[in-house]
Each structure stands twice: as structure tokens, then as C-alpha cells.
Amino acid sequence: MPADPRQTLPAHPVTAGASPTTEPVAVRAALIVVALAFLALFLVLPLVAVFAEAFRNGVDAYFASFDDPDTWSAVWLTLGVAAIAVPLNVVFGLAASWAVAKHDFRGKSLLVTLIDLPFSVSPVVSGMCYVLLFGAQGYFGHYLQSVGVQIIFAVPGLVLATIFVTFPFVARELIPLMQEQGVSEEEAALSLGAGGWRTFWSVTLPNVRWALLYGVLLCNARAMGEFGAVSVVSGHLRGQTNTVPLQVEILYNDYNFVAAFAVASLLAGLGLVTLVVKSALEWRYADQLASGRRH
Amino acid sequence: MTSSLDATYAAPAAPGAPPSRLKARMSATPFRTPSAVPGFGLALGFTVLYMSLLVLIPLGAVVAWAASLGPTRLLAILSQTQTLNALKISFGISLAAAAMNAVFGLLLAWVLTRYDFPGRRLVDAAVDLPFALPTAVAGIALAAIYAPNGWVGSLLPFKVAYTPLGIFVAMTFIGLPFVVRTVQPVLADVDRELEEASATLGAGRLTTVFRVVFPTLIPALLTGFALAFARAVGEYGSIIFIAGNIPNVSEIAPLLIITKLESFDYAGATAIATIMLAMSFVILLVVNLIEAWSRRRLGHAR
Numbered sequence: 306m307p308a309d310p311r312q313t314l315p316a317h318p319v320t321a322g323a324s325p326t327t328e329p330v331a332v333r334a335a336l337i338v339v340a341l342a343f344l345a346l347f348l349v350l351p352l353v354a355v356f357a358e359a360f361r362n363g364v365d366a367y368f369a370s371f372d373d374p375d376t377w378s379a380v381w382l383t384l385g386v387a388a389i390a391v392p393l394n395v396v397f398g399l400a401a402s403w404a405v406a407k408h409d410f411r412g413k414s415l416l417v418t419l420i421d422l423p424f425s426v427s428p429v430v431s432g433m434c435y436v437l438l439f440g441a442q443g444y445f446g447h448y449l450q451s452v453g454v455q456i457i458f459a460v461p462g463l464v465l466a467t468i469f470v471t472f473p474f475v476a477r478e479l480i481p482l483m484q485e486q487g488v489s490e491e492e493a494a495l496s497l498g499a500g501g502w503r504t505f506w507s508v509t510l511p512n513v514r515w516a517l518l519y520g521v522l523l524c525n526a527r528a529m530g531e532f533g534a535v536s537v538v539s540g541h542l543r544g545q546t547n548t549v550p551l552q553v554e555i556l557y558n559d560y561n562f563v564a565a566f567a568v569a570s571l572l573a574g575l576g577l578v579t580l581v582v583k584s585a586l587e588w589r590y591a592d593q594l595a596s597g598r599r600h
Numbered sequence: 601m602t603s604s605l606d607a608t609y610a611a612p613a614a615p616g617a618p619p620s621r622l623k624a625r626m627s628a629t630p631f632r633t634p635s636a637v638p639g640f641g642l643a644l645g646f647t648v649l650y651m652s653l654l655v656l657i658p659l660g661a662v663v664a665w666a667a668s669l670g671p672t673r674l675l676a677i678l679s680q681t682q683t684l685n686a687l688k689i690s691f692g693i694s695l696a697a698a699a700m701n702a703v704f705g706l707l708l709a710w711v712l713t714r715y716d717f718p719g720r721r722l723v724d725a726a727v728d729l730p731f732a733l734p735t736a737v738a739g740i741a742l743a744a745i746y747a748p749n750g751w752v753g754s755l756l757p758f759k760v761a762y763t764p765l766g767i768f769v770a771m772t773f774i775g776l777p778f779v780v781r782t783v784q785p786v787l788a789d790v791d792r793e794l795e796e797a798s799a800t801l802g803a804g805r806l807t808t809v810f811r812v813v814f815p816t817l818i819p820a821l822l823t824g825f826a827l828a829f830a831r832a833v834g835e836y837g838s839i840i841f842i843a844g845n846i847p848n849v850s851e852i853a854p855l856l857i858i859t860k861l862e863s864f865d866y867a868g869a870t871a872i873a874t875i876m877l878a879m880s881f882v883i884l885l886v887v888n889l890i891e892a893w894s895r896r897r898l899g900h901a902r
């Protein structure tokens with residue numbers, strides 16, 4: 306049996322019978338059944354329900370749900386918002402990990418803690434802080450109104466809120482890995498005459514490519530699926546500021562359940578693809594991802 | 601003859617301290633240890649600028665707004681019945697859901713690390729479903745399942761959807777992976793020889809599990825509990841569809857923030873947000889303390 310690349314699972318799970326360091330077969334079986342039942346009831350059933358409800362009235366009704374122009378504008382808006390937010394957070398993640406992992410400076414651990422901050426803030430509060438800044442009664446509300454720029458209840462607000470909630474994904478994936486890799490390869494490249502950019506493109510970036518992909522994947526999934534933060538700043542203008550998750554909410558609240566679940570099935574599909582690629586990366590490139598598993 | 605060299609390069613360094621040459625140069629440039637790798641200024645400059653503009657200043661706006669309200673008004677807003685009840689509901693049910701997750705998360709982590717069964721990897725991947733499934737999707741799906749005519753709801757003798765119990769279900773859904781993913785790596789690292797030693801010394805399996813294995817898991821379990829709790833308190837999307845959102849009964853704090861923002865009651869929204877932010881910081885602190893404590897006691901984090 307080949308060694309399992311993942312550190313969290315033992316290479317040789319104990320399967321022997323009466324051993325003093327494992328439980329009797331009956332206990333093991335019971336624990337597995339209870340755990341799997343819990344998982345099925347709480348985690349898997351909702352996923353199945355999305356597709357079951359979407360196809361409740363048949364395949365035709367499912368596809369008819371996508372005839373709505375508002376749904377399509379929501380899809381394009383979601384893609385557009387992610388297309389801005391994800392690359393920006395990638396650039397940030399690369400810059401932050403370059404600064405933190407390849408250099409030593411004071412206040413480094415404070416910086417790393419601050420990078421994780423958006424994960425511990427409620428999505429609703431994440432959206433709300435932009436309302437306090439740019440909303441009609443916010444700090445810059447009057448100024449923005451006088452120059453005719455709208456951020457809240459408009460696309461810029463959606464982009465800002467999305468950047469906020471997906472901010473740490475790439476950085477937290479790269480920092481531990483690049484710290485582990487150290488600077489010796491970069492120093493070798495530099496001593497052989499490569500410039501800083503060349504070193505970054507040909508040495509550092511290839512070394513972290515799978516971790517970067519992993520971070521981008523999670524960042525993108527959250528960017529396209531975010532609900533709470535964008536819900537605060539969107540204003541729910543149909544066909545204008547509704548992303549796909551908000552469109553799901555609107556359809557659901559209109560009692561248009563088949564359409565709501567049909568649109569939701571797109572997001573569920575995105576989540577499933579994300580999960581599959583993520584797991585594949587973890588199995589195949591465990592050693593090239595940040596050590597250990599995190600959420 | 602070699603004195604200057606000695607002074608610069610060969611001074612005995614205290615254990616753990618950087619070499620003296622480094623030390624001398626560090627005191628010349630106190631902020632950063634010199635390195636041959638370029639791009640420090642650009643990378644750190646961009647990092648700090650980007651983070652300040654997009655995260656720190658916006659969060660600062662909440663704090664500034666709260667400060668401008670002053671403690672008396674903050675307290676007055678927070679002691680309104682509806683606000684107080686929303687906070688009670690959010691914090692109370694989050695605690696219950698996190699406790700539920702601590703139990704079943706530990707069980708799942710145990711089963712996934714210790715036992716082999718067909719489909720183990722698939723189950724392991726499925727634990728991350730709540731991270732992958734957008735919250736609004738999870739919300740409407742849970743509402744459909746637990747509605748009185750839903751798959752599970754129709755089997756149960758009591759109402760789940762549109763009651764506080766529905767909030768509990770959604771919070772459990774969203775928090776489970778936090779416990780599993782924090783406990784799992786620690787459990788995998790537990791030295792099996794300790795269990796063998798315990799068994800040879802005559803301990804039964806239960807005694808070994810509860811007195812040898814579980815104590816090493818407590819820091820990770822507490823961390824997972826705290827993370828699941830924090831996530832549940834702040835969660836919005838997966839809860840509002842199943843909660844029913846009846847003020848004072850099943851209205852969560854994040855929803856009340858949105859309601860207040862929609863009626864341009866920024867002060868009310870800020871007051872609630874301040875409490876929630878404060879809680880986030882306390883939990884962040886607690887998690888860091890637990891990790892420091894566990895590193896000291898057990899020699900590893902989490």
C-alpha cells in the first residue's frame with residue numbers, strides 16, 4: 306500500500322481485530338455509522354436537495370428558469386466582480402507573502418494577524434463598514450454625491466465588499482509555504498545574476514504554483530458565492546446590482562422556488578467543482594501546499 | 601591583531617540570539633534584517649497600502665462611528681428589547697451549535713483519522729462542503745429540507761424551520777468543518793506509543809481514550825469550538841431563509857444590522873456591529889492564547 310501523502314490520515318490505518326490500541330469492531334462500526342449519518346443529514350442532504358428541488362418540475366422547467374434576463378445579468382455581474390476582486394487579491398497575496406516570507410522585519414506577526422482579520426469579521430459587518438464610509442449618510446457620502454460617484458448600491462460597492470471577504474485566501478495559503486521554502490533558491494538565482502523580477506517569475510512563482518492555484522480556487526469560490534457582505538451594499542436593484550446569490554434570494558422570496566433552486570444549482574455546481582479540484586490538489590500535491598490542513 | 605575581527609564576528613552569541621554581526625547591523629537598521637532578496641520596500645509598501653485602504657480604514661470607520669456615538673448612546677441602543685433579544689439569540693444558539701459541533705466534529709475527526717472504511721477520502725472531502733457551498737444556497741436548501749413538508753421536516757413531530765431550532769440547524773451546518781479540521785491534524789499526530797504504554801500498564805480502552813488521548817486534543821477542540829462559535833455568530837446567508845426572522849424570537853443580530861441599515865439607522869447598526877466586532881477580537885485573542893498554551897504544554901500548536 307503506497308504511503309498516503311496527506312499527513313492528517315495515517316499511512317496504515319489500523320484494521321486489525323482485537324488490539325489494545327483500537328476499539329472493538331462493533332464500537333468502530335457504530336461510531337462510523339453515527340458519524341456518517343450526521344454528515345449525511347447535515348452536510349450532504351442540503352446539496353442533494355438543491356438539485357432535487359431544481360429538477361422538481363422536470364428538465365424543461367429547470368432550463369426555462371434561465372430564460373430570465375435578470376438571471377443572466379446576475380451571472381455576468383458575478384463573473385465581472387470576481388474578475389476584478391480575485392486578481393487584486395492575488396497580487397496582494399503575492400506581495401504580502403514576498404514581504405513576510407522572504408524578509409525579516411519588526412511587526413511581522415502583527416501583519417500576519419491583521420491579514421487574517423477579515424475571516425473573523427461577520428460578512429454583514431464587512432459590507433456595513435463600506436456603507437459607513439460611502440453610504441448616503443456615511444463619512445464620504447456627501448462628497449461622493451457632489452461629484453456624482455455612487456459606490457454603495459452600485460457595482461463598486463459589490464467589488465469592495467467581495468475583496469474584503471476574500472482578502473486573506475491567497476496570502477494565507479502562500480505565506481506558510483514560502484516561509485518553509487526559505488530564501489536559498491532566490492539567493493542562488495540572484496548570485497547567478499538574475500534580477501529581482503526574473504528571480505520572482507522563474508524561481509519563486511514556480512515553487513508556489515499549486516498553492517497559488519489552491520488559494521485562487523478558494524478565493525474565487527467565496528467571491529462568486531458571497532451573500533451577506535454583498536447583500537448589504539447591493540441595494541437589490543434587479544438586473545443591475547444583483548449577483549447570482551442575491552438573485553437566488555429574490556427568486557426564493559418571490560416563491561419562484563424552481564427558478565431559485567435552478568440558479569442555486571449553478572452555485573452548488575461551482576462549489577462542487579471547487580471541492581473536487583481542491584481535494585485533487587490536496588491528494589496530488591500535498592507536499593507543495595502549505596504544510597498541514599487549514600480551513 | 602585579530603581584536604577587531606573578534607569584536608565583529610566572533611563574539612559569543614547568547615543562545616537563540618542572532619549572530620553578532622547581524623545584531624550589529626540590525627541596530628543600524630532597526631526595522632528590517634538585511635537580506636539579499638530585493639523588493640522588500642515595494643512588496644511591504646503595497647501590502648500595507650492595500651490592507652489599509654480595503655480593510656483597516658473601513659473597519660476603523662465602524663470604530664470611529666461607535667466612538668462618535670459615545671458609551672451612553674451605545675448602551676441605550678443595545679438595551680432596546682429587540683436588539684438585546686437578537687444578541688441573545690445569536691450568541692446563545694451559536695454556543696449550542698458550537699457545542700454540538702464539538703461533539704460530532706470530534707467524532708468525525710476520530711473516525712476519519714483512526715478507522716479505514718470504503719469512501720473514507722470522499723467523506724473527508726465532504727466535510728468541507730459548508731466552505732464550498734455558498735451560504736445562500738445552503739440556506740434555501742436547509743429551509744426546504746426542514747420545512748414542515750420537507751424531507752426531514754415532515755418526519756419530525758416538531759417544527760424546525762422558521763423557529764429558533766432552524767437557526768441551530770443552519771449554525772451547526774456552517775460550523776462543523778472548523779472543529780473537524782482543527783482536531784484532525786492533532787489527532788493524527790498523537791503518538792500511538794502512548795496508547796500502547798497506557799494499555800500495557802493495564803488501562804482499559806475507555807480509560808486510555810479519555811485520560812491519554814483526549815487531554816492532548818483539548819486545545820484543538822477548544823480552538824475548533826471557538827472558531828465554529830465565531831462563524832455562527834456572524835453567519836447570515838444560511839440562517840435567514842430557515843429562521844423565520846420573527847423579531848425577539850428568531851431574529852439574529854446580523855439580520856437586525858441589515859434591517860437598521862436599510863432604514864438608514866446607522867447608529868443602531870453600528871452599536872450591534874461594535875459588539876460583534878468586539879466578540880471577534882476576543883475570540884481571535886482566545887484562539888491565540890489557546891495555541892500559545894498548547895505549544896507550551898504539549899510542544900505543538902493546535
